[in-house]
Amino acid sequence: MDIQIALLLAQDGIVNGAIYALLALALVLVFAVTRVIFIPQGEFLAFGALTLASFQAAKVPGTLWLLIGMGIAISIIELASSSRLRGGRRRLTFALGWNLAYPAVLAAIVLLAKPGDWPLVLQVVLALALVVPLGPMIYRLVYQPLASASVLVLLIVSVAVHLALVGLGLLFFGAEGSRTPAFSEASFSLGDVTITGQTLWVIGASLLLIVGLYLFFERSLWGKALRATAINRVGAQLMGISTTQAGKLCFLLAAAIGAMSGILVAPITTIYYDTGFLVGLKGFVAAIVGGMVSYPLAAAGAILVGLLESFSSFWASAFKEVIVFTLIIPVLLWRSMTTRHVEEEEE
Amino acid sequence: MSPRVLSGILLVLLMAGPLVLPEFHITLLNYIGLYALVALGLVLLTGVGGLTSFGQAAFVGLGAYTTGYLTTAEELPAVLSWFGASPWLTLVAGLLVTLAVAGILGLLTLRLSGHYLPLGTLAWGMSLYFLFGNVSFLGGHTGMTGIPPLSLFGFELRDGRRLYYLIWLILLVAVWMTQNLLDSREGRAIRALKGGGIMAEAMGVDTARSKMVIFLVAAAFAAISGWLYAHMQRFVNPTPFGLHIGIEYLFMAVIGGAGHVWGALVGAGLITVLKQWLQDLLPRVFGASGNFEIIVFGLLMIFVFHRARDGLWPLLARVVPVKRSARAVPSGQPLARRAHPAVGTRLLEVRDAVKKFGGLVANNQMSLEVHAGEILALIGPNGAGKSTLFNLVTGVDPPTSGEVHFLGDRVDGRSSREIARRGMSRTFQHVRLLPAMSVLENVAIGAHQRGSAGVAAAAVHGERGEEARLLAEAARQIERVGLVDAMFDAAGNLALGQQRIVEIARALASDPSLLLLDEPAAGLRYLEKETLAELLRKLRDEGMGILLVEHDMDFVMGLADRVVVMEFGEKIAEGLPEEVQSNPAVIEAYLGGVE
């Protein structure tokens, strides 16, 4: 291996690592606030990329039907429960607006406005508008009724959600993969190594998202409220920070991060309906490096996973996945050595 | 209908199956049997033990690939060659490989808190799957063909009909052994894992060992299933051992009812049949081919967790007209008792114990002694550090500095399990009973360290003599504290006061020399307090030492021989109850905050 190949592999590793970092941050966020280990995180990546690809192929993405379907399901549930709770009417209007009217408007745009002819930026915006609301909707339908369940139950349910979404992904987008055009065709030479514009896009956008998240958590009231919920759920509840609202907000952020990563990475890698899972799991390995609580450690872990993957694909490509997933074993070992007194008296 | 009659009928139906059913149904039933065996392991692991694995399919793969490799390889290395002689030997080999891998993975992950284990299983489930597909001597993604059929006494189990009996025999034996295991001393320890870890350790249960036991048993069941699968298919490739199948196994256990051994069978049956049906139906509905059944499985799982958290078996069991037989109070020879020190012997000595949490000093230079045949009360305002001291003495937390001696040996820094074994037993301020288990079984956990029968003996019920003695001891202690009428009630259904008494019975079942009670009178009514005081006096008169943390002054003053008063983590007074009561520092501590 010469220095040029090493640089090439490093570039690859860092690009993938940036994506894993985004997913890892989303996973840490969701876990810290809701205790949900969000296995379906990767599905948002696939949904984001494939929805965009559908627009470009002038097809109607199946995610639209999913949005409409979940909206109807939530509306039915809200209607049934609105009679019980005080202040129900305002809440109901709000819920019906988001769950019926919003999908209807999007459906009209997608079906009538021919987004296939739009410029890329608008297509991206529309894809995000379609995929991101699925996050809070999933929270509402699946996790909100289980708010008091144990981490373990939430994890198993997450796996169930993942299965259902992968199955739906296959139904919506078929077994064939898609690639989207690059955001930028430019490329730069750095010594012997060529850096493509898309690479810079991925890295730049990831950094921007990370900085944005940092500012959100440090400066805004809702960001602080989410941190407070993560630090002390009971305390946050007593301040009037609704666990449900915090949960929905987290899922919104997670879905947005997932869909964004998908859209960023789709010009580099072919995305299949089930690509998300593997990518998401690698984000997981990174999140576990961070102990599911530390954002900087998770991001560092992500870069490590990315580099490990790209270098092992050079040396032992058949065992690339084995190597990446086996990384978790020494990490867990290290955690078990450093974690003293483990006793979760969780009911 | 009695359970015996019902299971007899089912058994006859099962036996008659191959005689009347068409080939297709036999195959389906064979698969159900194989899957149920894996799901059974998960019932033990997840439903009972509270540990979750998504990676069981990988263990099935280890069982299948081991036999596949050993029975088909052209040239085996010399050390392995004798394994190739018979598939029955490769079963042993497969079990050894699986147990070794599971042992290593267990060592790495079982110590970690709840969600790390399942995440770990996701990762190694993935990694083993990719390994199967990428190792050339295992046939890569195309797999291995030409695996010989099993033979039994020279009789080849070549087709599904013949293999059927072997599969179901193995499954039923596994179910029987699992049930036996759960209904034993080891089984109670296993059942305590979920939500009772600290308590179990304090009763002398090695919870790490119990976790490992169920993890290995579940892996072994999976490996046996894989071995049977390989010899049924006569061919293996990586596909059936992937992560998604591992997830399916977990679904079977959860949907069937993860807390019940028969739930495994119900879940495996349901998922297998449903999958068969959906794989046929859905592609026609959607007009495309693919594994669309996972959508239904996913939604079904979510539904089960929303509406029937315990799975289908409990619902089914309610419908089946089975009469439960009445329970008799157990009887048996008394257990051997430990040699208790003479009255007046120093049992416990705490010397200059300091405990810091970060910058907070919870205990500062605390010293006290408890002798056999006396009741020492430790009192002080809420937040004075009494519970912290309790945890130092019982080994839940090690002291930052200072020493704890019990019966002459230094015990600080030792685990609560070791300390419990030496003859110290405790109750908890926040009652830690297993609410679904009967009072009798809860108390029997206290006697855990007085039995010795292992997992193997329990699985074949070869330890019934010892078990009877343990239960009889538990029953005796329940009688002693006056709760005979509630012996077979679920502990969670008792009033709080009674639950505290059950905790005392459980502590007594370990035959302690020193009894530590953390606020035993909290929440008790006046008469209940009187009864409790009487019991404690009796125990003292029998020579037991008692350390009592209490808030209720009346209760303490009438009962204790000596009193130690704590405030802000320090001892502010010590002496006879009357002396302490008139001590100005104590009055200030209790009336503190007002001029």
Next chain:
Amino acid sequence: MDAPILAVDELCVAYGKVEALHHVSLTVRAGEIVTVIGPNGAGKTTLLSAIMGVLPRSSGSVAFLGVEQGDVEVERMVALGMTLVPEKRELFGDMSVEDNLLLGAFMRRRLGHRDEQQTMAEVFGIFPRLKERRGQRAGTLSGGERQMLAVGRALMAKPRLLMLDEPSLGLAPLIVREIFHVIGNLRKTGVAILLVEQNARAALRIADVGYVLETGEVAMSGSSEELEGNPRIVESYLGLGGKR
């Protein structure tokens, strides 16, 4: 006569099948300090949690500001003007004192009020120590400062009813005196206070009305003078075995 701020009627709470509160009734009026005293395990914390909506009630009713609160959610009670300072304080340990206080005004901000800086200045007026420590992480505060922060954070919501669960827990007498002094003075601001305490003497000293909770039931109630004079109370809660 005004409707009471809080009226609890025949409240029952059960954990599974075990009943922790048994037909408890109590009333808190505007500007009043009401204390609930009783031994550990009597159900005092359960009572506050059930009023706040943290725990589900099995029967009975809770009326706040004259309106019965049926199927309550905690956020709604906060929005209506009820706050609870829990026994464990439940501070946001990794966040600064200032951020903790700011989050105390979370619901007011959401309801459109923008006066949190002014309220914070008032809180700093009450607890000058918090002002000195405003940039420090809450997790590094001493026990007394934590309790001040917990109370201050609750005051940030400008509550109509302030519920305090054992504010004296684990605090040195001097600090307890200070905290109780502050609680006593809060009466002037018009907030009604429901104070749960095991330090019965300190609590009765500042309270107008007291309830004695034993094994989940109200064993006795009356004005604090009456209770302070009651021989059984003196024996069980005020003196040490009746001796002074």
